[in-house]
Amino acid sequence: MSIDMNQFLQTFFEESFEGLDDMENGLLNMTAGEPDVEQLNDIFRAAHSIKGGAGTFGLTSVTDLTHKLETLLDRLREGESEVTTDGINLLLESVDCLRSLLQAERDGSEADPEQAADITTRLAAMVDGDNGDDSAGAHEDAGSADEGNGGGGSGPGGGWRISFTPEPHLFMTGNDPLRLLEELSELGEIQVRCDSSSLPALPDLDPEQCVLSWTIELYGDVQREAIEEVFEWVEDDCSLTIAPLEPVSGNTAATELETAPESQAAGAGEVADETQQQKPAQQSGGGGNASTSSSIRVDTGKIDNLIDMVGELVITQSMLNELGENFTMDRLEKLQDGLAQLERNTRELQENVMRIRMVPISFAYSRLPRMVHDLMRQLGKKVDLQLNGEETELDKTVMEKIIDPLVHLVRNAMDHGIEPPEKRVELGKPETGTLEMNAYHKGGYIVIEINDDGGGISRDRLLNKARDAGLVENGAELSDEQVFDFIFHPGLSTHDEATDVSGRGVGMDVVKRNIKALGGNITVNSTPGKGTRFAIHLPLTLSILDGQLFRVGDQVYVVPLISIMESLQMQGGKIKRMAGTSELYEWRDDYIPIIRLRELFNEAGGGDLENELMVVVEEDDRYVGLHVDELLGQQQVVIKSLKSNYRPVTGFAGATILGNGTVALILDIAGLLELAQARDEVLTNGANN
Amino acid sequence: MANILAVDDSASMRQMVSHTLKQNGHSVVDAPDGKAALDKAKQQKFDAVITDVNMPNMDGITLIKELRKLPNYKFTPLLLLTTESAPEKKQEGKAAGATGWLVKPFDPEKLMGAVRKVVR
Numbered sequence: 001m002s003i004d005m006n007q008f009l010q011t012f013f014e015e016s017f018e019g020l021d022d023m024e025n026g027l028l029n030m031t032a033g034e035p036d037v038e039q040l041n042d043i044f045r046a047a048h049s050i051k052g053g054a055g056t057f058g059l060t061s062v063t064d065l066t067h068k069l070e071t072l073l074d075r076l077r078e079g080e081s082e083v084t085t086d087g088i089n090l091l092l093e094s095v096d097c098l099r100s101l102l103q104a105e106r107d108g109s110e111a112d113p114e115q116a117a118d119i120t121t122r123l124a125a126m127v128d129g130d131n132g133d134d135s136a137g138a139h140e141d142a143g144s145a146d147e148g149n150g151g152g153g154s155g156p157g158g159g160w161r162i163s164f165t166p167e168p169h170l171f172m173t174g175n176d177p178l179r180l181l182e183e184l185s186e187l188g189e190i191q192v193r194c195d196s197s198s199l200p201a202l203p204d205l206d207p208e209q210c211v212l213s214w215t216i217e218l219y220g221d222v223q224r225e226a227i228e229e230v231f232e233w234v235e236d237d238c239s240l241t242i243a244p245l246e247p248v249s250g251n252t253a254a255t256e257l258e259t260a261p262e263s264q265a266a267g268a269g270e271v272a273d274e275t276q277q278q279k280p281a282q283q284s285g286g287g288g289n290a291s292t293s294s295s296i297r298v299d300t301g302k303i304d305n306l307i308d309m310v311g312e313l314v315i316t317q318s319m320l321n322e323l324g325e326n327f328t329m330d331r332l333e334k335l336q337d338g339l340a341q342l343e344r345n346t347r348e349l350q351e352n353v354m355r356i357r358m359v360p361i362s363f364a365y366s367r368l369p370r371m372v373h374d375l376m377r378q379l380g381k382k383v384d385l386q387l388n389g390e391e392t393e394l395d396k397t398v399m400e401k402i403i404d405p406l407v408h409l410v411r412n413a414m415d416h417g418i419e420p421p422e423k424r425v426e427l428g429k430p431e432t433g434t435l436e437m438n439a440y441h442k443g444g445y446i447v448i449e450i451n452d453d454g455g456g457i458s459r460d461r462l463l464n465k466a467r468d469a470g471l472v473e474n475g476a477e478l479s480d481e482q483v484f485d486f487i488f489h490p491g492l493s494t495h496d497e498a499t500d501v502s503g504r505g506v507g508m509d510v511v512k513r514n515i516k517a518l519g520g521n522i523t524v525n526s527t528p529g530k531g532t533r534f535a536i537h538l539p540l541t542l543s544i545l546d547g548q549l550f551r552v553g554d555q556v557y558v559v560p561l562i563s564i565m566e567s568l569q570m571q572g573g574k575i576k577r578m579a580g581t582s583e584l585y586e587w588r589d590d591y592i593p594i595i596r597l598r599e600l601f602n603e604a605g606g607g608d609l610e611n612e613l614m615v616v617v618e619e620d621d622r623y624v625g626l627h628v629d630e631l632l633g634q635q636q637v638v639i640k641s642l643k644s645n646y647r648p649v650t651g652f653a654g655a656t657i658l659g660n661g662t663v664a665l666i667l668d669i670a671g672l673l674e675l676a677q678a679r680d681e682v683l684t685n686g687a688n689n
Numbered sequence: 690m691a692n693i694l695a696v697d698d699s700a701s702m703r704q705m706v707s708h709t710l711k712q713n714g715h716s717v718v719d720a721p722d723g724k725a726a727l728d729k730a731k732q733q734k735f736d737a738v739i740t741d742v743n744m745p746n747m748d749g750i751t752l753i754k755e756l757r758k759l760p761n762y763k764f765t766p767l768l769l770l771t772t773e774s775a776p777e778k779k780q781e782g783k784a785a786g787a788t789g790w791l792v793k794p795f796d797p798e799k800l801m802g803a804v805r806k807v808v809r
Contacts, residue, residue: 005705005797012701045743049699052741052772055794056705063794172757174766174788174807183806208763233789233806236780 005056010295012053013106017099019046021366024095028369032085040077043091047073050098061116062101068123069094075127090126092370094119158221159188159245164231165195165213166238175234177210183230188220217245296396298356306352313345354544358393361439361448364403365390368410372435375414382421382432383414389439394446397542398518402448405511405522409450409534410435412508417454417532427529429453441540445520448536457526459483484524488512519545519562543639547656547666549632550615553603557628558637558656558666565616565623567631572610582676583609585625587616592623595676600651619669624676626667639666651675690714691736691808696726696752697770698744702795706739706770709797710804723747727755730762737766737808739791739800742778750785757786766807770795 026043030036051066069091075081097119104111162184166177184190198211218227227242228235320338323331365387372385394402418424418433425431438449459480466472466486490509515522520538539545547558548567566587574586575594584591594614598605614625637656642649642665653668693715695706700721707717718735720726724746730738738756740749747755749769756762769782769790779790791803 005795008701008704008708011704012699015700042745045698045745048743048772049702052793052795053699053701055772056702056796171764173783173786174764176807179806179809182809236783 009057012057013102014295014297016050016053016102019050020095020099020102022046024092024370025366027088027092027095028373030083030088032083032088035076035079035083037077040073044070044073044077050102059101059105061111061113062098062105065094065098065101065116065120065123068120068127069098072123072127081127087126090119090122092373094123159217159219160222160224160227161243161245162216162218162227163213163241164216164238165240166210166234168209168211170210170234170237171208173234173237175237177212177214180230180234181214181216184216184218184227187222187226187230188218190219191217219245296357296359302352302355306349306356309345309349309352313342313349316341316345354395354540355393357396357543358540359396359399360390361392361394361399361446362387362390364399364406365437367403367407368437371407371410372414375411379414380420381414381418383418384432384434386434386436388437392439392441392446394538394540395542398446398538401514401518402536402538405514405536406448406450408508408511410437413450413452413454413532417452417456419455442537446538446540448538450534450536451531453531456528456530456532457484457487457524458528459526462486480525481523484526487524488522518542519560544636545639545666546634547637548615548634549658549664550613550628551630551632552597552601552628553605555601555603556632556658556662556664557597558664559615559617559626559669560653560666561634563617563619563669565618567613567615570609570612570614570625570627572608575609582679585614587623587625590623592616592625593676594625594627595672596627598627598629600672600675600679617669619673622673624669624673626672637664637666690716691804692716692718692733693804693808694726694730694735694738694740695719696721696723696738696740696744696749698722698741702741702770705795705797706800709800712797713801713804715804715808723749723752723755726752730756731759734761735765737768737804738762739768739770739804742769742771742782750781750787753782753785753787768803768807770800 023043023046026039026046030039047066047069051063051070054060054062054066072081072087072091076083076087081087097115101111101116103109164177164180170177181190181192193215195213195215196211198213199205200211224242231238231240234240316338320335320342323335323338327335368387369385372383375381376383413435418435419427419429421431424433434451434453436449436451438447438451440447463472463478463483463486466483466489469489471486471489472478488508488511490507512522515536515538518538519542520536522534522536524532524534526532546561548561548564549556549558551557570585576584576586576591578584583594583596585594594609596606596609597603609627613628613631615628615631616623616625637658639654640656642652642654645655651668651671651674653666653671655663655665658664693710695703695710695717696719697703697706698721703719703721707719710717718729718733720729722744723740726738726740727747738752740752742749749771753767753769756765756767766788767786769779769787770793771778771782771790772793782790788807789803791799
């Protein structure tokens with residue numbers, strides 16, 4: 001019987017990361033000089049669980065570090081050491097280090113061994129600094145490693161005399177002398193003599209008390225440790241002597257052995273064989289690598305809901321089945337009812353399935369308190385971080401991808417937004433700045449807001465920069481919204497020098513691009529002197545989008561509704577042809593390229609564009625007009641990846657299956673722009689040659 | 690085969706203990722902390738209880754003390770599954786009424802060895 005423990009490794013990683021987050025939060029709430037025993041207990045427990053699991057899976061670096069961590073935590077919780085700021089920071093660093101060690105184990109990559117060694121040394125130093133004599137901890141586990149039949153001599157005659165007198169309360173510990181004797185018999189041939197001299201008269205007998213004692217002679221080549229192990233749990237509940245059998249009685253032992261009941265001897269042999277075979281199997285099972293598939297924790301309530309829905313779907317289906325088998329026209333109304341119910345069931349089921357992928361935004365929030373804590377120290381600022389709407393749920397993939405932009409925005413607000421304490425006091429503001437995060441649902445979107453009460457963005461300065469960069473035409477009147485939007489333009493930052501905190505080469509333009517890639521949007525509003533507010537709008541899920549269906553040739557295509565600026569009928573006078581390039585269309589005081597989708601998709605036909613339909617779409621502030629044959633309805637479509645089902649195709653974000661079962665391709669505007677550009681270059685080159 | 694209650698706040702540890710016991714033919718009910726375990730133990734009689742020490746809500750030592758107060762569990766084998774091999778923890782466990790203990794890191798063979806000591 002071999003049990004592969006690696007199947008539980010994934011669970012271990014998940015719970016360990018959660019435990020580390022809890023530890024981090026606990027540590028961040030801790031104040032130097034004020035030990036909170038309850039909190040320290042929670043932190044200790046989390047470390048303890050990780051150590052226990054890590055030991056099982058043979059993750060020695062994790063075990064070593066958690067062991068040291070535990071020793072320090074134990075001293076803090078027992079009040080033997082004081083909680084200092086340095087101590088808290090070292091503990092936080094240990095959490096980081098453990099996290100990277102575990103991540104490396106999970107991903108099969110290499111962790112930085114020096115970091116772990118450094119932390120371990122510093123933890124040990126901190127423990128030693130308080131009290132030098134804690135060497136016991138390091139050897140604590142040494143005993144358990146040696147559980148087997150290692151070392152120790154046997155009796156000179158190859159046997160032992162054991163005298164075992166249990167305390168009367170032995171039964172109350174759940175131990176039973178009979179089981180101990182049975183266990184001894186597994187080690188070798190035994191002879192048992194029971195001493196019943198303490199047995200009272202029957203009326204005085206208390207059956208819950210153990211009043212018997214035993215003398216056992218155990219024959220054969222048995223290690224003393226093996227016997228001690230049998231009595232390990234009761235050694236404090238009995239008087240026990242284990243002495244080698246006298247050489248004189250060696251003969252007796254030999255004779256006894258001969259008369260040993262064969263069945264029992266054979267039985268014992270079998271057990272021993274089995275144990276030996278088990279070991280190598282166990283080890284080979286433990287060698288494999290853990291799978292790194294990502295998983296998600298789902299609230300049981302959600303799954304129960306889903307099961308309910310499926311139950312209803314089955315009922316509806318069987319009702320429709322029955323209707324279909326004996327259908328007559330007078331039951332048409334019933335059929336329509338049934339179909340409406342089916343539609344309802346399907347929609348509910350879809351919504352509920354989507355919900356499984358939804359996780360609360362607290363996952364994204366969880367990194368922020370630590371970061372703000374560290375940044376406060378680094379920047380010498382005082383900030384109160386308020387996190388609201390933690391229960392707001394969004395798609396797991398969206399969540400994972402929004403963390404970096406959020407981190408960037410928070411860093412920015414800490415670095416450039418909120419002023420240093422002295423300056424705030426000077427300005428008549430509270431010394432401690434406020435950084436407030438809100439998350440809530442609005443329509444089909446999640447809104448995440450980041451508000452700070454810092455210095456705000458200077459509109460004039462930003463506008464001047466934009467003018468210098470040639471982004472604004474002379475004399476153009478811009479709204480506040482348009483001006484603030486320049487902050488997302490590559491290369492426009494109101495700060496001239498990059499700082500250690502936020503100037504790491506990743507600008508606001510990247511933040512915006514990442515959010516756009518998720519199908520979302522970011523806006524900014526700021527009042528100089530009062531603060532800045534960023535608002536991120538994100539779709540609830542990545543796998544469903546609101547689409548506009550249209551026809552080109554006899555194929556139906558989908559374009560994301562969010563990209564569409566306008567659909568119009570082209571007027572002949574506004575269509576311009578530039579030499580060597582494609583056609584342009586005059587739209588909102590600008591000229592935008594026209595892409596003839598018929599041409600691009602190799603459909604027959606071309607001809608005059610006048611009175612034809614055009615859909616103006618936007619991507620990254622670039623506009624393009626798509627010439628289509630016919631606009632169809634708008635509907636939600638489920639995105640199927642082309643990459644995983646076929647191969648990536650430029651210009652298409654994926655495909656979907658329509659109500660009538662046909663496949664429709666979903667346009668990727670950025671890709672289309674690329675295609676159109678490539679085509680134009682060919683045209684231009686052609687014209688030049 | 691025996692009906693065993695396995696208590697641990699770590700999901701991976703619960704899974705491993707349950708899996709090992711089930712592989713060896715026992716039936717297993719699990720609980721994430723002492724409090725939940727005590728409720729379950731009151732609802733049905735288990736032949737043995739294996740519990741972690743450090744847990745939220747109610748720790749393993751308190752669980753053992755509480756179980757021993759119940760008439761049904763006066764003589765039941767109650768095992769501590771612990772990382773602390775320090776003697777004082779064992780003493781504390783014994784004083785609370787534990788039958789024995791098992792030292793982590795978790796090892797299926799060690800677990801079954803311990804279970805065989807108390808369940809036949």
